[in-house]
Amino acid sequence: MAFDDSVPLPRLLLRMAEFFRDESCGQCVPCRVGTVRQEEALHRIVERTGADAAGDIALLREVGRAMRDASICGLGQTAWNAVESAIDRLGAYE
Amino acid sequence: MTVTPLGIPRRLLEFTLDGEPVRAPEGSTILDACRAAGKDVPTLCEGDTLRPKNACRVCVVEVEGARTLVPACSRKAEPGMEVRTDTERARHSRKVVLELLASSVDLSTTPRVAEWLKEYEAKPDRFGPDVARLNEEPKVDNDLYVRDYGKCILCYKCVDACGDQWQNTFAISVAGRGFDARIAVEHDAPLTDSACVYCGNCVEVCPTGALSFKSEFDMRAAGTWDESRQTETTTVCAYCGVGCNLTLHVQDNEIVKVTSPHDNPVTHGNLCIKGRFGYQHVQNRG
Ligand code: SF4
Ligand code: SF4
Ligand code: SF4
Ligand code: FES
Numbered sequence: 001m002a003f004d005d006s007v008p009l010p011r012l013l014l015r016m017a018e019f020f021r022d023e024s025c026g027q028c029v030p031c032r033v034g035t036v037r038q039e040e041a042l043h044r045i046v047e048r049t050g051a052d053a054a055g056d057i058a059l060l061r062e063v064g065r066a067m068r069d070a071s072i073c074g075l076g077q078t079a080w081n082a083v084e085s086a087i088d089r090l091g092a093y094e
Numbered sequence: 095m096t097v098t099p100l101g102i103p104r105r106l107l108e109f110t111l112d113g114e115p116v117r118a119p120e121g122s123t124i125l126d127a128c129r130a131a132g133k134d135v136p137t138l139c140e141g142d143t144l145r146p147k148n149a150c151r152v153c154v155v156e157v158e159g160a161r162t163l164v165p166a167c168s169r170k171a172e173p174g175m176e177v178r179t180d181t182e183r184a185r186h187s188r189k190v191v192l193e194l195l196a197s198s199v200d201l202s203t204t205p206r207v208a209e210w211l212k213e214y215e216a217k218p219d220r221f222g223p224d225v226a227r228l229n230e231e232p233k234v235d236n237d238l239y240v241r242d243y244g245k246c247i248l249c250y251k252c253v254d255a256c257g258d259q260w261q262n263t264f265a266i267s268v269a270g271r272g273f274d275a276r277i278a279v280e281h282d283a284p285l286t287d288s289a290c291v292y293c294g295n296c297v298e299v300c301p302t303g304a305l306s307f308k309s310e311f312d313m314r315a316a317g318t319w320d321e322s323r324q325t326e327t328t329t330v331c332a333y334c335g336v337g338c339n340l341t342l343h344v345q346d347n348e349i350v351k352v353t354s355p356h357d358n359p360v361t362h363g364n365l366c367i368k369g370r371f372g373y374q375h376v377q378n379r380g
Pocket of ligand 1: 023024025026027028029031032071072073074075076077
């Protein structure tokens with residue numbers, strides 16, 4: 001899928017987070033609850049940038065790292081990849 | 095216990111645990127080796143009478159060369175493995191798993207959780223005040239035991255105990271998926287309309303108190319449940335010739351719940367409805 005830069009990244013990320021929360025089978029804790037907490041944090045910062053988003057981005061990093069390290073399968077392990085790369089490479093929320 | 099399990103002698107394999115060489119019998123899990131070495135790795139979904147489901151992920155450790163962390167409760171030790179139990183990486187995942195659970199489930203009756211939350215400096219409140227929780231009302235639909243799924247961590251132990259690992263009744267299962275997954279009987283009916291035979295073997299293995307004797311549930315609600323005033327006496331069930339071991343938990347001269355020793359080589363903590371719940375005649379003083 002390709003998007004031009006008129007598409008607001010935060011909304012795109014929220015949609016992806018919703019997908020992962022929806023697709024989680026619920027077997028392991030990092031993914032079952034982590035994908036919910038990720039979506040909640042992305043909701044909170046959908047209209048925020050800079051210092052206003054910093055706290056939730058730190059939280060997202062912590063939850064994302066645990067999902068990647070401790071989930072059973074590839075779904076939970078990659079549930080935070082898109083959010084991470086949008087923050088680090090595309091400067092979402094700056 | 096009257097039977098000494100003999101078992102087949104197992105070869106020892108060598109690996110490294112936190113930098114120290116250790117030897118463990120072939121087939122041991124990393125957790126077995128940690129416990130033998132006196133290391134305290136937290137566990138929730140692991141059960142001493144059940145096959146590991148590795149669902150909670152609170153026991154994760156770091157294995158050299160592995161892309162992700164591995165669950166100590168189910169990963170078998172292998173020769174030459176290098177395992178680290180206390181790295182920043184492992185501790186981080188344990189902390190977050192504890193926070194995720196404590197922010198979504200009522201862990202007030204889960205043994206040791208308060209201690210672990212402190213040890214890992216977990217702050218479940220940091221997700222904010224309005225986050226999604228399970229918020230299930232206790233299901234009180236029979237006189238013997240209560241299902242309070244607001245306390246359920248979905249460890250699968252009750253399902254495995256009710257199903258092919260012990261009871262073979264298959265009364266309960268996981269229904270739904272993701273955060274909406276719950277333990278339920280067929281069509282989410284009351285327990286009295288299900289296949290349940292009230293053996294209580296699910297209550298025996300539940301690590302959170304989500305499943306509890308009705309007597310315990312009522313006493314907790316009334317504020318009279320007090321484990322420091324309880325004694326535990328292991329005896330033999332008088333109902334049939336199997337002679338299962340019963341452990342009677344007694345408070346103020348009343349039996350308040352019945353468990354069964356997990357190390358019994360025949361019954362492994364399992365009972366039937368009579369041994370588990372049929373104790374009223376013992377204290378019928380009328
Ligand atoms: S990581 Fe995989 S196994 Fe774990 S809850 Fe997500 S989808 Fe299920
Ligand atoms: S009491 Fe026995 S039969 Fe009923 S749900 Fe529990 S394990 Fe299954
Ligand atoms: S009811 Fe208890 S044993 Fe069953 S999944 Fe929930 S916490 Fe585990
Ligand atoms: S105790 Fe190992 S995954 Fe739950």
